[in-house]
Structure formats: structure tokens, C-alpha cells
Amino acid sequence: MALISLRYDLRTAPDSIGGVGHDALYRTALDQTRWADRLGIDIVTVSEHHVTEQGFLPSPVVFAAALATATERIAISIAALLAPLHHPVRLAEDLAVLDHLAGGRVSVVLGLGYRPEELALFGVESGNRVALVEECVAVLRQAWTGEPFEFRGQTVTVRPRPLTPGGPMLLLGGSVPASARRAARLGLPFFPSIDDPELVRIYTEDNERLGRPPGFCSLPKGPVFVHVSDDPERDWERIAPHALADATTYRSWQAPGNRSIVESQATSVDDLRAEGKYLVLTPDECVALIETYDPFQGFVLHPLMGGIDPDLSWASLELFAAKVLPRVRPPATGA
Numbered sequence: 001m002a003l004i005s006l007r008y009d010l011r012t013a014p015d016s017i018g019g020v021g022h023d024a025l026y027r028t029a030l031d032q033t034r035w036a037d038r039l040g041i042d043i044v045t046v047s048e049h050h051v052t053e054q055g056f057l058p059s060p061v062v063f064a065a066a067l068a069t070a071t072e073r074i075a076i077s078i079a080a081l082l083a084p085l086h087h088p089v090r091l092a093e094d095l096a097v098l099d100h101l102a103g104g105r106v107s108v109v110l111g112l113g114y115r116p117e118e119l120a121l122f123g124v125e126s127g128n129r130v131a132l133v134e135e136c137v138a139v140l141r142q143a144w145t146g147e148p149f150e151f152r153g154q155t156v157t158v159r160p161r162p163l164t165p166g167g168p169m170l171l172l173g174g175s176v177p178a179s180a181r182r183a184a185r186l187g188l189p190f191f192p193s194i195d196d197p198e199l200v201r202i203y204t205e206d207n208e209r210l211g212r213p214p215g216f217c218s219l220p221k222g223p224v225f226v227h228v229s230d231d232p233e234r235d236w237e238r239i240a241p242h243a244l245a246d247a248t249t250y251r252s253w254q255a256p257g258n259r260s261i262v263e264s265q266a267t268s269v270d271d272l273r274a275e276g277k278y279l280v281l282t283p284d285e286c287v288a289l290i291e292t293y294d295p296f297q298g299f300v301l302h303p304l305m306g307g308i309d310p311d312l313s314w315a316s317l318e319l320f321a322a323k324v325l326p327r328v329r330p331p332a333t334g335a
Contacts, residue, residue, distance in 0.1 A: 001329070002293035003042040005077075005300045006033060010046075010063075011054040011249075012307035017241040019307030022055055026063075028310040030070050032303060032317060037071035039321055040329070043298070045077040050085070050118045054249070054307065061094045068102035076102055079191065080111030080173045084132035085122045089151060091136065092143035092158050092167075099162040107169040109191045110136065114255045130182070133172075137186055140167060171216075175259035177202050180217075189216035194259040220261045221293060225278040225302045227312075228320045232280040235312065240269045242306030243278040278305075283323035290328045 008029045013019025033044050046063050049056040057063060060078045067076055083091075099106050112129040113119060119126055142149040143158035144167035150156075162168060171191040172183040180199045183190035184206035192199045200217045207215040225243060229235040247264035254263055266272035281289065290299050301320065303313040 001295055002290050002297050002299040004325070004328075005043045005045055005298045006036050006041060007045045007047075007300050007302045008057065008063075008304060009049075009302075010057045010304065011052065011246070013242055014054060014245050017245060019242070020310060024310055025304055025307060028313065029063075029304060030066060032313070033067050033074065034070050035317070037074040039325070041074060043075040043077055044071075045079050045300070047079055048082050048085075049115065051121060052249075061091075061098055064106065065098050065101050068098065068105065072103075073105075075105050075107065077107045077109065079107075079109035079171075080193075081108050082113040082118070083110040083136040084113055084124045084129045085118065086136070088136040088139035089143060089156060089158065092140050095140070095168055096144065096158065096160055096162040099164050099168050100160065104164040104168075106164075107171065109171045109173045110188075111173040114258050115253055116255075134182075134186065137170065137172075137188070140170065143167075175199075176257065181206050183217075184210060184212070184215065187212065189218075192217070192219055194261055195219045195221060196259070218297070221297055221299075222261055223277050223279045223289075224262045224300070225305045226286060226289070226300075227280045227316045228283055228286050228324060229280050229316065230282070230319065232282060235316075236273065236280045238312060239278075239280060239305075239308060240272070242308045244269055244272050246306040247272060247278070283319060286320065286324045287327050290324070 010022065010025050010029060012022060012025060036044065044067060046057055046060045048058065048060045050058045060081060064076050064078055095108065110133055112133055124132065139151060144162050146159060146161035148155050148157045171189040172179065172186065173191050173193055174180065175192055175194045177199065180190055180203040184203050190203045200219060203217045204214045207213065227235060227239055247266055250262050251264060254260065264272065264275055264277050266275050272278055293299055303317055304310065
């Protein structure tokens, strides 16, 4: 059974196509996550980028805390948190507090970061990113024991301890063989940004070589956006400009060698629709798509993609709840 996920990056639309403001996006994302929590959706994911023209979410820990206090059961994932841009002790403190607010429902995918303007803003040399991520993992693990440890020549103690023994689940992101090997060496689950089975093979073999179990590795599966509609042609007309702007922005960010399932090669609305990464589907088509997913593979809804109208976003979610979810989830059992 696929895991059903909501994803938010909270970018608004470029001025050329119009879009709602961030106040409406943030408020709607909170309302939709409350709704998803009551409905039984599995997970909500937020991510991180900085100094972007459309205001990509720059403070995922802050927003995750808001989600945590607005919900009771839904899992909360920060994927990815750009570890080199954070002071590791401060991050350990923030995530420990978040873990308490969320009642242990938080997981964090650590990423290297790849946009030059972000790295420059925070004074990070690209060649130092791997060392900073590895330092971050070591500091988080030490800090979350609640015991004193040495950090850059100073003895520090981080309190409170997280609610979760050992702290929130950490995973490592990446898209290249070195990322898979790093995750195995650090003893972390691996969460690739690209659907490349070779990464699973490398990660599994390196864990076995190190005398560890195969480990957990989850490949993403497209599409990156699904809108459920009773009239796909009508809704595609409204969504297409937002989808093309979303795809164009992601493509412009990709550094050489960086790979991501969200990257699109489309340069027109027609190309984008044919590519199939952004889909507007009937309920029947959505059910058929979800049935192609492996058990525990994530089916992602990105309801506010590109700053689309919240009312249009809600219409999709409500149709999903009424005509898709009951057909892809077994009925609840028990008294």
C-alpha cells in the first residue's frame, strides 16, 4: 500500500502569471495539513531553499513546528534540510524542541545544498559541504545524548534531550554514488532525489561490506504533481502556467552532476504535459496510478504547487478524499 504524502515548498507564482500571497499559502498549508491529519494521510513534507524570487520556504524547522502543533498523528518530514547552512549545535537544539512539539513524529533528510547563491550567502565553500554534513551528523548524535561533548574546542551540553531516544530519525539525501556510499558509511538510511536503482545497489552492497544489514533506501517515484479533477482539460488550463514556471525554476537551479526527479526538460506547456511529471487526472486515473506504486512507496500530492489558487487546490484534495482514497486504502477494522 502506497504512503500518501502532502508536500509544501510554499513558493508563490511569478508576477507574470499571478498568484496568491504567502499569507494565504501558509494559512492554507496549515489548514490542509490539519485536514490531512484527520483524514489519515500518512506524512507531510516540507523543504528548504533561500533567497529565491518566489519565496521558497526558507525556515522548514519553524514551519514544521507550526505543523506539529496543528496536528496529532501525521508524520512530519523535512526533506531536505540543507545541513551545511546550519550551525550544528543550534540545529540539534531546534530539532530537539521540534521533536517534543511533534510528539516524536519528525524525520529529517540531510542534504548538501547545491545552489551557489545559497552557499555564498552562508559562507560555505562548495568543497566543504561533505565535511560539514558529516560534522553535523556527528554533532547531532552526540548532542542528543544530553551528555557533555567537545565541539570545536569547547565542552557543550545540549538540553532538552529529544523526546525520541537518540533524536529524530536522520536520513541522508543525494543523487550520486558517493551519496549512497556516504549514507552507508555513516550508518544512515538513504533517501535519494532520483529514481536510480543503481544507487540502491551501491548502498546495499556497501552496508553488507561494512557488516551491517542492507539498510533502508527509498527511491522516489513520479509524477511530481498530481491534481485530481472532474474536468482535467478545464483545470489543466489554469494549472499549466504555474506548472511550467515551477519546472523552469527547478531546471535553472540544477548544478552540473546534480540529479533530481523533479527536474523537467520541458520548455512549453505542451512539452510539459507530454512529459508527464505534472498531471491532472480524473479520480479513476489517479486510482490506477497509485496502484502502480510499491508498498510503502510515497505517492506525493503537492496541492499548492507554484502558488496555485487555494480554492482550486482544495477542490482537488476533496475529490481525492471522496473518490480516490477509499479505493486505495483498506477500510478501517475493529470495534
